Amino acid sequence: MRPENKPDGQQRSFIEEARRRQIIAATVEVVSELGYANASLARIAERAGISKGVISYHFDGKDELMSQVVTQLYVSGSEFMAPILTAAIADGYRAALHAYLSSNLQFIDDNKSYVAAVGDIVLNVRGPDGTLRFDTADGEREIIAPLAAALAEGQRTGEFGDFDPSVLARLIRDSIDGVAVRAVRDPDFDVRRYRTHLIRMYDAVTRKDDR
Amino acid sequence: MRPENKPDGQQRSFIEEARRRQIIAATVEVVSELGYANASLARIAERAGISKGVISYHFDGKDELMSQVVTQLYVSGSEFMAPILTAAIADGYRAALHAYLSSNLQFIDDNKSYVAAVGDIVLNVRGPDGTLRFDTADGEREIIAPLAAALAEGQRTGEFGDFDPSVLARLIRDSIDGVAVRAVRDPDFDVRRYRTHLIRMYDAVTRKDDR
Amino acid sequence: MRPENKPDGQQRSFIEEARRRQIIAATVEVVSELGYANASLARIAERAGISKGVISYHFDGKDELMSQVVTQLYVSGSEFMAPILTAAIADGYRAALHAYLSSNLQFIDDNKSYVAAVGDIVLNVRGPDGTLRFDTADGEREIIAPLAAALAEGQRTGEFGDFDPSVLARLIRDSIDGVAVRAVRDPDFDVRRYRTHLIRMYDAVTRKDDR
Amino acid sequence: MRPENKPDGQQRSFIEEARRRQIIAATVEVVSELGYANASLARIAERAGISKGVISYHFDGKDELMSQVVTQLYVSGSEFMAPILTAAIADGYRAALHAYLSSNLQFIDDNKSYVAAVGDIVLNVRGPDGTLRFDTADGEREIIAPLAAALAEGQRTGEFGDFDPSVLARLIRDSIDGVAVRAVRDPDFDVRRYRTHLIRMYDAVTRKDDR
DNA sequence: GATGAATGAGAGTTCATTCAT
């Protein structure tokens, strides 16, 4: 996670960046443990061992703080998965599908509380008009569309059999989201084992049917 | 939705039952529009056109109100789907699977805002210790386990092919939950069309593989 | 306790009188157990096994109800003690003093929760201006003055020695109030035993000193 | 009244201590004028000329605020009376008794509204189970027991005559409490004059009887 | 940069009272 720049382009000092990370980490802890509704700035500050005002100083408000938490996870996820996907695509679309499932589940397994926190935030932060700030239809399309396109491309190359790409893309997405929920909620849920099953399942669904 | 009895066994008067329904309806509206966090009793009362105190009079507190909303949907859903499933099972497990998917999606499509509200409530209501009050691991098992059992039984009768029943049960569940999210979020999402695709997809996954 | 008449002079029906007594009894129970502050009309009605509205029907409001509780105890106390005192005075002022102490303590011992409730009410019911409605300086004088007068009369007849009658009257009153507090608070406090000591003590204080 | 430390041992800042004193003073005013039941945080804040939230900021809640008021008076009283009693005991138990009565009444006279407020608080603050939080049987014993012990010791040294020490201790206590009530309620009540009578009275009661 | 103090709005809840039935 490289230091981001301020909105006005100025670079943040090292110490400021550290503070922001500290606050974000505390936010993730509190939100994942107590839920968004109970994650007051006071509690976050207490968890971080700092004064309440510091948060207001470093973030424009509660919403911006939460935004940053979401963005962080998104960026982290991309940074983690992008190289894996890039490497896999060289071995074909089936390999890429495996890598997609695998890396997603791996990332979830490695960042359970972060995922839990972001899940909670995304479903709760709303604009003044009451509409969700994140988790919009746009967001969905950014994820579903490329996945569907890759699946369709795999069909074109003959690696995949016949199915509706955009439906399967949604199915895959829902499977991954489902894993996230279970991994967060049930400490006994074995993501690694489930991953094997999931890959096998989607292998069967996408295989070329030569009957 | 028949009138429920009070905890102490006394039956509720007709007028009380009506008020409760009215308040629950207003709650569903407000929660689905503004989210659980913004669904204050004041706003719910305002929406229902009544005074704040009436809610406290008819419900033991905010938590009980929300509990009732959740319970109502669960009961309604069961009442809607149970006969459909019972009828379908006579035609075999494949027919039952079709009916399961179909009735679930139908119910979601018919009760979008209710589904949205309950989804929000379930993810936000917590006990004093910070743990979620609904949406426990138990709840999941109550849904996944019977579904997995039915799938396994279908395998035993030879209607279904080879797959891990409990994994597929989760996949199916996640698909349905995914539909719920989309139906709620995206007004253009065509549940009926998606249903056709979904059934075809799970048909393929469960089909007996004679190759 | 004879039925009182209504303010307008009309007599109350038997059934109405019964209801009032029932409500007052429930009030005493609730106030003595939970304190005046927690003695809501709802709780009193629940204790009496009746609906809230009944109280409003039979009493002009919460204040009047509480007033009646206080009055009842005052009347009961007078009815209990008056004949005892009247009888004793025939045997002289020392006997009357004994009877005064004895009957007061007896009454307290026999009506602990009633005494507790009235004590609580008297210290909490206030007028709109914030001043106590009962327990005024007037009330004190109604009690202290006659007692002091009797003590002075006893001095005049030569039964009592030298002391300030109005100071001793207050001392005696405070002793009795102290017993009430202890009897109410400490279930192990032995009023009968304490009474013996108290009488002996005030006997010594009032005895004619022939040194 | 020296600044107390926080429960966690940290010292309070000067400004915080000042605010707390200000709020406590306002609480005493409001409670003594309007009674505990009418002493809402809103009214206390208004009296103190501050916002409602400030009280919650400086005190853990209403109960803690009231606790502090009670504690303050207790501490102040001890600090006022302790040296007087210590000095007097050198002159014997009779002198100590005089000092006890005298200092108690002096303190009451000097802190009328404080005494009134604490009296009201002690009789009204209750735990969730409905039992009084202060004013327990323990509290009584802490006061009565040492006083009775001192009286008994005075008997052993031959300064006092024959009487039941624990009964007399209660009598004395009740006399003092009675003075507190009168001083609070009746602005014309002359505590200094009454003190003289009281001392003379208890002198007579405790004098060695050489008849 | 960081802090503690203060604000004011809004939360859920309880309550005495009124009133139609």
Next chain:
DNA sequence: CATGAATGAACTCTCATTCAT
């Protein structure tokens, strides 16, 4: 006579935010 339903005000408490130091 009695009830249950409804009101509206008042309560304590929590919160995000602002600001002087």
